């Protein structure tokens with residue numbers, strides 16, 4: 215896309231998000247061709263939409279679509295794809311003794327579906343995707359820290375055969391990589407939204423006869439927030455270009471940590487006003503805390519990276535000029 | 536030449552000339568040894584043409600994008616042939632000359648700098664003027680013969696090795712602030728200049744006090760317009776925060792890699808190792824984007840303060856890990872490798888000070904990027 219197309223694309227997505235939510239939003243995205251964009255220019259489609267989702271605190275089934283497409287499954291945009299349990303990256307299904315043991319999280323699209331797609335690993339390490347009827351599984355709708363996200367916890371052991379139809383081989387690590395980038399952009403979007411809330415508050419709120427944005431302690435918190443967010447955004451872009459699971463995971467972990475850094479600074483600047491339920495800030499904090507745990511938590515992904523580096527005893531050369 | 540072709544050809548040349556380029560000292564050299572090594576490497580890469588790429592033809596360059604310069608410094612650092620900090624000084628000094636000196640002066644002088652025939656220094660800070668650069672007081676008075684300069688500079692890196700100095704002087708009233716500053720290109724062997732090296736806390740005489748006692752500087756050595764030196768200093772800041780930071784990142788990458796290959800894995804918290812690696816790669820991603828913008832001809836501005844904040848933080852984070860993982864080398868080791876780790880650990884403490892402190896960078900981000908208005 216050139217600059218003009220990109221602007222148009224972003225504007226139409228922005229409108230869709232402003233006018234719709236839930237299944238209506240999914241339909242609007244489908245109508246304006248977001249899924250086509252995803253197959254032609256995945257980076258643009260994902261970066262623009264997920265940053266907006268983060269900024270608007272919106273929910274959609276776009277993550278299901280990103281994962282499904284990256285896994286190489288063709289579902290015509292209608293599937294709910296099961297995510298791993300909180301903080302995990304391994305496939306939510308495990309094939310053993312003619313059955314599939316399932317444990318994972320489903321996004322809000324599950325509410326409007328009768329079945330869920332479960333990627334399961336078999337004994338040889340390969341992955342297959344199964345279509346599993348919702349009725350076969352134990353479903354716990356999650357209230358939790360961020361009820362608006364509409365997550366559900368799913369579990370069960372399903373005998374293979376009539377209860378679970380096989381959809382074919384699935385590239386799970388590609389799905390996790392691209393899903394991680396999507397979540398990274400959503401975290402960046404949420405970070406930018408929080409920063410904008412805090413920034414405008416800092417310009418308006420007067421204490422000691424001056425806008426609080428004139429106090430250096432406040433300015434430096436906001437500037438540290440911007441640095442964290444921009445750094446995360448830059449790492450995401452480089453990870454797209456690099457195209458490996460290693461950098462996608464790094465970028466997701468870093469985006470999670472950066473968004474939480476920004477959340478802390480912005481909350482302090484918003485102070486009492488930001489602590490009310492009426493103020494939008496808390497919705498971003500909730501979202502960031504949960505997104506940080508999906509497809510691997512920043513803390514465990516980061517620890518894993520460190521263990522790998524200490525094990526390999528070298529620092530890989532990445533991002534050549 | 537394009538970056539990929541340049542990289543391949545340069546890598547091959549470096550392999551072939553490995554012996555000629557190798558430092559003659561092992562581990563941490565004295566500053567004299569490091570300067571000799573730097574001069575040798577500069578001459579070899581200049582004579583073979585490599586360091587002329589990325590600079591305009593009118594100053595002896597071979598043209599091509601600035602990415603080529605970024606890669607040259609990166610690979611020389613990665614191969615441990617030069618010390619990135621002192622190697623990168625022309626990345627700021629040469630653009631000053633190209634943009635603000637007369638064409639003839641730039642054409643005469645810049646090749647000497649790039650070839651390593653000469654070292655130059657940057658005389659901005661004064662005892663009373665660090666962050667608040669606009670308050671500088673080293674005075675230049677116009678006379679019939681030229682400028683007469685009197686005053687003092689401090690922390691002037693490599694002044695004792697320098698043949699020339701890009702000097703900021705006060706030419707307006709004492710309280711003219713940024714409106715009365717003029718930049719001069721001064722020969723360091725001029726009568727009336729005395730240089731007193733200062734030992735830094737990492738044990739090298741890397742910077743100096745420089746005293747000016749009625750020093751004559753010809754008018755044709757004025758850089759840019761009279762009283763407009765502030766805009767030169769401002770125009771140069773983005774140069775300080777682009778290619779030279781990319782080189783710094785390459786240094787951190789090499790040392791972090793060497794830490795990983797030497798450290799007892801039990802001595803480090805893996806999560807902390809992961810965090811520092813992510814930070815370093817995030818800086819590299821950001822800095823690469825900056826390099827590419829520069830190569831596309833974009834004018835860099837305040838957004839490069841973000842690059843600077845990231846590299847400063849990353850440098851201290853890397854060497855905090857070194858201090859933990861190689862604690863005995865840093866604290867009680869006296870062999871060559873230990874002394875080098877120790878010196879670099881100590882030097883990393885300055886990364887949040889030189890080139891504009893991190894507080895000043897945050898002020899810039901708040902003012903220019905977040906548009907938070909005045910801080911009073």
Ligand SMILES: Cc1cc2nc3c(=O)[nH]c(=O)nc-3n(C[C@H](O)[C@H](O)[C@H](O)COP(=O)(O)OP(=O)(O)OC[C@H]3O[C@@H](n4cnc5c(N)ncnc54)[C@H](O)[C@@H]3O)c2cc1C
Pocket residue numbers: 656657658659660661664665666667689690691692693742885888889890891892893894895898
């Ligand atoms: C290794 C090294 C090499 C150097 N090389 C050179 C060189 O080659 N040429 C040259 O000209 N200079 C050089 N310098 C000097 C360097 O640019 C200054 O040290 C730096 O700009 C800070 O100035 P200062 O040391 O006077 O600190 P000060 O300005 O006195 O600051 C002291 C502390 O106060 C803080 N502070 C000051 N003003 C503000 C503010 N407005 N808001 C918030 N905090 C503030 C600072 O961040 C700092 O933490 C070098 C310094 C070092 C350490």
